[in-house]
Amino acid sequence: MxxxxxxxxxxxxxxxxxxxxxxxxxxxxxxxxxxxxxxxxxxxxxxxxxxxxxxxxxxxxxxxxxxxxxxxxxWSELELRKLETGDLEYISGKKMRLLSITVNSENKENLEYIPVKAKAGYIAGHADPEFIAKLPKFTMPNLPQGTFRMFPIGGNSMLPIVPGSDFIGQFVEDWRTLKSRIPCVLVMNGAQDFVFKFVTIGEGYFLLESLNAVEQAPYTVDFSEVLEIWKFYSYQSRQMPEPTSDVQQLKELVTEALADLKYLKDKE
The missing domain is CATH 1.10.260.40 (lambda repressor-like DNA-binding domains)
Structure with missing residues (x-):
């Protein structure tokens, strides 16, 4: 077999x-x-x-x-131990629930949008098919296979993606598929907002990092604090990006040079 x-x-x-x-x-x-x-x-x-x-x-x-x-x-030893103790669902996200979705007249999944005024309601109603059915919905061309949802983004921690942009994410059914530093929206248990961060999976926790490290230092959250994860697909913004300053360009060049030096040192 x-x-x-x-x-x-x-x-x-x-x-x-x-x-x-x-x-x-x-x-x-x-x-x-x-x-x-x-x-x-x-x-x-x-x-x-x-x-x-x-x-x-x-x-x-x-x-x-x-x-x-x-x-x-x-599988890692951690995953196997979690499997044997019945806690693997927290690693994979499978303990959460089946995702509620809506479909159009052609039986294709809609892309639901969570407006700002519905943020708090989504935390409580994310598992309620009736709540999901009342969300604004539309279709987008050229989306790959999967379930997608659109979230409004606030705060400055992921600049240059500006506050007020709309994040389009693909539902992560199995959290173990996440690689290192994947941009995601996390729907947090008990939170009044969504968390948009780079996500790295650890042993029982997620490491969350901001694109704008000056705004917020990295921190961790336990698996049990997370309800849903949506992996970055694209974003929409009504604001033009700011031109890159000379200082920013110099910083990027220095960062690239340091990364190259580290790579060469690791090869020695």
């Missing part, structure tokens, strides 16, 4: 070994005969019945999607 990026057999063996169970012991825990379990783990069962996949998924507290399509041997 382990073809076309299906990792069921190797994942089953890895999960069993992490619990230090023999094949005989694991078979008993699942209510199988030794021969049936061995056939499943060794790939001798070409198309395992769905009922068996669900039983194994529930036993190891891993989603069917990850059990079949994720190479668990590539």
């Amino acid at each position: 382990e073809s076309a990026n299906v990792f069921f057999n190797s994942n089953l063996k890895l999960l069993r070994n992490r619990r230090k169970n023999s094949q005989e012991q694991q078979a008993q825990l699942l209510g199988y005969t030794r021969s049936k379990y061995t056939a499943l783990e060794n790939g001798q069962t070409g198309n395992p019945p769905l009922v068996d996949l669900v039983k194994i998924s529930n036993f190891f507290k891993v989603t069917l999607d990850d059990l079949l399509k994720s190479d668990l041997s590539r």
